[in-house]
Amino acid sequence: MAGKTLFDKIWDMHEVKTIEDGPSVLYIDRHLVHEVTSPQAFAGLKARGIKVFRPQNTFATPDHNIPTINQHLPIADEVSRFQVDTLTKNCEDNNVTLFGLGHPKNGVVHVVGPENGITQPGMTIVCGDSHTSTHGAFGSIAFGIGTSEVEMVLSTQCIMQPRPKTMKINIDGKLEEGVSAKDLVLYVISKLTTGGGTGYFVEFSGSAIRNLSMEGRMTVCNMSIEMGARGGLIAPDEKTIEYVKGREYAPKGADWDAAVEKWKALVTDADAEFDKVYNFDAADIEPMITYGTNPGMGVGITQSIPTLDTVEEASQKTYLKSLDYMGYAPGEKMLGKPVDWIFVGSCTNGRIEDLRVFANAVKGKKKAEGVTAWIVPGSHQVEDQAIAEGLKDILEEAGFELRQPGCSACLAMNDDKVPAGKYSVATSNRNFEGRQGPGSRTLLAGPLTAAACAVTGVITDPRTL
Amino acid sequence: MPINKFITLESTYVPLPIENVDTDQIIPARFLKATTKDGFGDNLFADWRYNKDGSPKADFVLNKPEYTGSILVAGKNFGSGSSREHAAWAVDGYGFKVVVSSFFADIFRNNSLNNGVLPVIVSEAFLAELFAAGADNTIEVNLETQTITNKATGKSESFDINSYKKGCLLNGFDDIDYLMSVKDEIESYEQNRA
Numbered sequence: 039m040a041g042k043t044l045f046d047k048i049w050d051m052h053e054v055k056t057i058e059d060g061p062s063v064l065y066i067d068r069h070l071v072h073e074v075t076s077p078q079a080f081a082g083l084k085a086r087g088i089k090v091f092r093p094q095n096t097f098a099t100p101d102h103n104i105p106t107i108n109q110h111l112p113i114a115d116e117v118s119r120f121q122v123d124t125l126t127k128n129c130e131d132n133n134v135t136l137f138g139l140g141h142p143k144n145g146v147v148h149v150v151g152p153e154n155g156i157t158q159p160g161m162t163i164v165c166g167d168s169h170t171s172t173h174g175a176f177g178s179i180a181f182g183i184g185t186s187e188v189e190m191v192l193s194t195q196c197i198m199q200p201r202p203k204t205m206k207i208n209i210d211g212k213l214e215e216g217v218s219a220k221d222l223v224l225y226v227i228s229k230l231t232t233g234g235g236t237g238y239f240v241e242f243s244g245s246a247i248r249n250l251s252m253e254g255r256m257t258v259c260n261m262s263i264e265m266g267a268r269g270g271l272i273a274p275d276e277k278t279i280e281y282v283k284g285r286e287y288a289p290k291g292a293d294w295d296a297a298v299e300k301w302k303a304l305v306t307d308a309d310a311e312f313d314k315v316y317n318f319d320a321a322d323i324e325p326m327i328t329y330g331t332n333p334g335m336g337v338g339i340t341q342s343i344p345t346l347d348t349v350e351e352a353s354q355k356t357y358l359k360s361l362d363y364m365g366y367a368p369g370e371k372m373l374g375k376p377v378d379w380i381f382v383g384s385c386t387n388g389r390i391e392d393l394r395v396f397a398n399a400v401k402g403k404k405k406a407e408g409v410t411a412w413i414v415p416g417s418h419q420v421e422d423q424a425i426a427e428g429l430k431d432i433l434e435e436a437g438f439e440l441r442q443p444g445c446s447a448c449l450a451m452n453d454d455k456v457p458a459g460k461y462s463v464a465t466s467n468r469n470f471e472g473r474q475g476p477g478s479r480t481l482l483a484g485p486l487t488a489a490a491c492a493v494t495g496v497i498t499d500p501r502t503l
Numbered sequence: 504m505p506i507n508k509f510i511t512l513e514s515t516y517v518p519l520p521i522e523n524v525d526t527d528q529i530i531p532a533r534f535l536k537a538t539t540k541d542g543f544g545d546n547l548f549a550d551w552r553y554n555k556d557g558s559p560k561a562d563f564v565l566n567k568p569e570y571t572g573s574i575l576v577a578g579k580n581f582g583s584g585s586s587r588e589h590a591a592w593a594v595d596g597y598g599f600k601v602v603v604s605s606f607f608a609d610i611f612r613n614n615s616l617n618n619g620v621l622p623v624i625v626s627e628a629f630l631a632e633l634f635a636a637g638a639d640n641t642i643e644v645n646l647e648t649q650t651i652t653n654k655a656t657g658k659s660e661s662f663d664i665n666s667y668k669k670g671c672l673l674n675g676f677d678d679i680d681y682l683m684s685v686k687d688e689i690e691s692y693e694q695n696r697a
Contacts, residue, residue: 054692055685060667063685065692075587077538082679103536117536124538168586168610182610184588186617186678194682196689200665202609232523233580236609266583268609332523332583352627356522356578449532449585470527470584472550 041307043204044273045239048179048304052162054196061198067161069191070147071098071134073125074451075166079189080128090132092195097156098129099137101146102167103451106414106441109140118452132192145417145443148172148385152256153419155285159274159301164191168263169385169467174271175255176278177304179239181269202268203313205238206306209246211320216501218395219254220387220465220484222246223261224326226318228336235267238314241306242272246320252281253391260386261467264333273305325500327372328469328482331360335469337372339487339499345369363471364479365459372497379462380411380492381474382485383441384448387465388416390423392485393440397429399489399503405437406495412454413438414446438492450475463491509621509672512600513643513654515572517564520634524577525584526611530593532585543589544596565597569638574601576633576642582611591618601644603651605630616668617677623651623662632656646672 042050054063076098083089090096100122105113113119122139129136137143143154148169151157159177164170168182183197190197207226227234240262242255250258255272262270272278279298282288289297324338337343345368349357361367366375382388382396393415405411413433415421421443424430430440447454448466450473456462458477465488469480481497490500534546551563559566575594581604582590591614594602602615603623612622623644625633629651633642636655643652646669652659664672671677682689 051696054689057667060665063682063689065689065696074535078540078588081539086679086683102532115536121536121538166586166588168584170586182586184586184591184610184614184617186588186614190679190682193679194686194689195693196682198678198682232583233606233608236580236606266580266608332525352631353522355520359521449527451532451535468525468527468584470525472531473527476531476533476550476555 041310043310043312044177044241044304044306045179045204045271046310048160048162049201051160052179061200063196064162064199065196066164066191067095068151068156068163069096070151070163070165070170071096071125071188072102072147072165072167073100073121074102075185076128076188077121077124078185079192080132082189083192086193088193090134090192093133095195096134096192097137097151098125098134099144099147099150100125100139102445102449104139104444105452106444106446106454109442142418145419146385146388146445148260149388149416149420152176153285153417155282155288158282158288158297159278160304164197169260171262171267171269172256172260172385174259174262174269175252176282177271177274177301179269179271182263202239203237205235205240205267205314205316206312207240207242207316207318208244209242209318209320210244211246212249213246213320213323216486217323217325218484218486219250219257221323221326222320223258224328224333224336224482225323227261227265227334228326229318230265230316230334232264232332232334233266235262235265238267240267240270241312242270247272248275251391252277253389256389257386261333264467274301325484325487327487327497329364329366329372331363331469331471333467333469333482335360336482339372339497341372343368343370343372373499375497376461377409377463377491377495377497378460379456380409380488381414381447381462381464381466382488383412383414383416383446384466385416386467387485388414388420390420392465393420393424393429394427396485396489397432399486399500400436400438400493401432403436403493405492409492409495411438411492412441412447414441415443417443447474449473450478463488463497509600509619509646511643511645511647512573513641514574515570515639515641516574516576516603516633517570517572518634519564519575519577522578523580523583526582526587526590527584529582529590530587535587535589540592542596543593544598547593547597573598574603574642574644575599576603576630579604579606579627581607583608586610588614588618591615591620595620603630603633603642616672619672621646621672625651625660625662629653629658629660632658
């Protein structure tokens with residue numbers, strides 16, 4: 039019998055039962071909850087007259103719909119305030135741990151889980167948010183779910199899921215200086231397209247992945263949904279174990295030793311077979327930037343926007359619609375194009391390492407005239423660390439302001455909206471039409487590229503800074 | 504909680520020949536502040552459908568009176584992006600019972616099924632013929648036999664759906680009803696796991 043993939047091992051351990059020609063009943067170890075996709079699910083529980091089945095496995099934090107300034111004041115927008123208050127009430131009624139607005143552990147849900155040790159190898163983790171795939175960086179099966187599924191997990195700690203196919207994306211070699219985890223994953227998505235991973239769960243492997251920090255691995259797994267994949271994971275190693283060790287919700291004492299023993303077995307067997315395999319060479323990757331309205335529309339920063347003859351005929355209409363929205367034309371160079379806005383943050387690149395990269399790159403320089411920049415930490419812990427490390431001072435000296443944590447301009451649910459027609463270089467995950475505000479134009483990039491663009495005011499290769 | 508029962512449907516359809524329609528287009532994030540499932544249909548495709556002042560954009564298909572019906576036909580990779588079930592509520596709330604495309608994003612597909620909206624996957628060629636037909640053309644979808652027919656060409660294709668989900672839709676059951684019925688098995692799993 040052929041060996042098993044890491045994905046299959048974890049899935050099999052969590053299968054309560056399978057239904058013939060139907061989904062599996064999958065047991066969920068950690069359920070992360072935020073204010074936007076949960077109220078209707080809690081209302082469903084109430085209508086059935088039941089409470090949260092396993093509140094000790096459920097953790098909540100508001101992040102999507104909160105302001106990133108003046109968080110000590112009541113939320114000004116009444117509808118948003120009601121949504122956040124509804125989360126508080128639902129958590130109180132159901133004994134669910136809540137890191138509410140202003141709580142020292144509050145932040146973007148996918149930053150909060152790992153930094154508190156809630157996220158651990160070998161677990162199944164879900165949240166009503168597609169970027170739940172972030173937690174796969176720890177060697178867990180983590181994926182985003184809809185509100186009906188949130189209700190399933192709240193009421194039974196289980197979810198009905200058809201078993202996805204498996205894909206391996208192997209990246210060997212060394213990333214060039216100035217090329218980050220974000221560039222790596224944008225490169226992969228540009229090769230696979232936004233639908234290339236649909237129906238699959240991805241395992242990332244290879245020396246280029248091993249060499250990434252945990253923060254970098256989270257960035258890669260975070261973006262696996264942007265190729266359509268159900269999720270992405272990376273087998274745990276010493277770096278993973280070192281990261282989890284000592285965090286508040288991580289196992290302690292003898293439990294820790296037993297957990298580490300189990301985590302070390304979380305690898306894909308040498309003779310396991312994947313349904314699909316891709317191989318890439320890290321040396322082929324340069325800093326990436328997107329030019330269109332989905333994350334698969336990315337190029338190396340020194341490259342041009344693909345010409346129309348490289349696009350399949352049936353897709354040309356959609357392609358031109360996308361470029362028209364961006365105000366670009368096929369064949370144009372990306373370098374030197376104007377930039378109005380910079381957004382550093384989100385569950386993709388809002389961790390301490392990202393702020394360090396950005397701050398170090400702008401140190402001693404000045405924000406370009408006419409550029410508006412929002413630097414938004416992923417959590418209060420990240421914010422506190424940025425202050426303690428002196429990053430806030432560096433940023434302020436260069437003309438940048440560190441805001442308070444939240445999802446912010448990644449999806450622009452709050453007031454952090456990029457105006458119509460403006461070009462925003464963003465370290466977040468989606469460049470869809472209107473994603474950062476109606477009419478806004480988003481160019482996805484890593485934090486180093488964002489820094490280069492922030493100080494020049496145009497699309498700039500960070501290797502030339 | 505019972506969802507809409509579904510067996511067969513014949514209807515005209517609304518064509519949206521755009522690829523990679525993401526959930527931010529289906530329902531933009533600024534409409535996600537609600538705490539109920541109601542009213543999302545009014546904002547389906549809001550940024551394509553309305554001008555800034557709220558007036559309808561005449562060239563968008565939902566605002567063209569000749570296109571009607573309870574079936575949406577969209578380009579490949581429909582529903583990519585965010586996991587927001589609000590997208591399925593918006594499609595359902597507008598009155599669509601079926602979405603036809605050559606490719607769906609996984610989470611949107613699950614969310615649709617959980618709301619009694621049937622995603623039907625057809626071939627690229629079948630989809631192109633639906634886009635080519637006139638506004639008075641109709642589609643017939645039969646869930647029992649898992650077939651979809653383009654009335655203009657008379658051509659049919661069969662579509663996939665697992666028999667569990669098919670049963671849910673035909674009988675109006677949902678997954679939570681099922682999970683609640685196997686709670687004993689869930690508890691014994693918890694006790695027996697290592």
